[in-house]
Amino acid sequence: MAPKSNAQSLLEKADKKANSSTGWFSSSSTKYEEAGDLYQQAANAYKLDKLFKEAGDCFAREAECRENCKEDNEAANAWWNAAKAYKRGYPQQAIEALSQTISRLTKLGRFRQAADREKEIGQIYLQEGIDLRKACESYERAGDWYAQEDATATANQCYKDAADLHADLEEYPQAIARYQEVANASLGSALTKYSVKEYWLRAGLCALAMNDPVQARRSIQGYQAQDMAFGSTRECKFLIALIESFEAGDIEGFTGAVVEFDQVTKLDNWKTNILLKIKRDVQSDEPGFT
Structure with missing residues (x-):
């Protein structure tokens, strides 16, 4: 023994x-x-x-x-x-x-520490592929607790992660609301203002994924009213090119805009996935871009 x-x-x-x-x-x-x-x-x-x-x-x-x-x-x-x-x-x-x-x-x-642990739960759900919806709920709950403890930057990161997951779940209105919420919270700080164009781009992509180019155009107008500099950004020009191609059913123009943007700013997995979905909606019988 x-x-x-x-x-x-x-x-x-x-x-x-x-x-x-x-x-x-x-x-x-x-x-x-x-x-x-x-x-x-x-x-x-x-x-x-x-x-x-x-x-x-x-x-x-x-x-x-x-x-x-x-x-x-x-x-x-x-x-x-x-x-x-x-x-x-x-x-x-x-x-x-x-x-x-x-x-x-x-x-x-001890809500700040509780938020840390809730964020860990979200990461486990996400990394293990156990339940994207529960991951989303954990990120939002963590974000709420961070926000009430004045940890604004960390709260916004959680809300952004939750928005990404809402989009993955094709819950686009919820995703758009979260992206816009984070963008609004980021506008007032010189340290975070640079990231606003990214949130607005993601919100616009969600509108296109909903087959709603009209909302996407209106959103751009609203974003430019909040920050006049947005119109000159690559993100805004990219979004406008996508909207125009979407409305015209121009798959070549759509693909060209994506390739041009990717050459300067590498697309992450989230953008690649949602752009593939939008492209299928533009012309479902065309091969996906890479």
């Missing part, structure tokens, strides 16, 4: 302590505090052995002990440690542990 590992020995000690009865000279709180310390030690030992599921389970048991001691801060931290262990190959358990962390953090009024 193979000898027990250090982690297994510590886990057994932790279980024994957690399940023990309290004596005359000890309290339930002390019992759970000591058990929590042992579970934490066991979790770290499992991490050393690269057994991350077991490490996460031990951190979760530690969190339960901290809760029994009414140690809310320590419980939140233990749940977060559990999530970090589970992220090494166990995404669903990581999401559940992060949700437990967020529950404790919001109870404590």
Whole structure:
């Protein structure tokens, strides 16, 4: 029989302590505090052995002990440690542990940290391809919490990521509203104003993806009213060229405008995907551009 590992020995000690009865000279709180310390030690030992599921389970048991001691801060931290262990190959358990962390953090009024953890949930949903809609909801919730904590730049990044996902889900009105919201928030700062043209371009592409060039043109007029410099940007000229090609059913003009823009500003995956969709709407029997 193979000898027990250090982690297994510590886990057994932790279980024994957690399940023990309290004596005359000890309290339930002390019992759970000591058990929590042992579970934490066991979790770290499992991490050393690269057994991350077991490490996460031990951190979760530690969190339960901290809760029994009414140690809310320590419980939140233990749940977060559990999530970090589970992220090494166990995404669903990581999401559940992060949700437990967020529950404790919001109870404590620590919304900035709760936003960080909610953003992590969104990243897991997105990276693992588990659920784009839930990823979108997490980014929006994180954005709301960042905004109320005056972390405006981080909030806007979350809202932009949520807008991208709304578009991926073909929820274009919601995407447009988010892009315009982020653009409006960015106009007032010299540090963020440069990014406004990107948000307006994405909103315009969403309007075309809805087969609504009229809205796209009206939007450009509104954007120029907010910032007269927008009309001279490559993003605005690109959008106008796409609208004109879309209205004329000119697939060659559409493709040419895309290629010309891409030669100077490389298209990212999001733009490539939505442009392919728009192109199919212009002329469905034409091959896609690359």
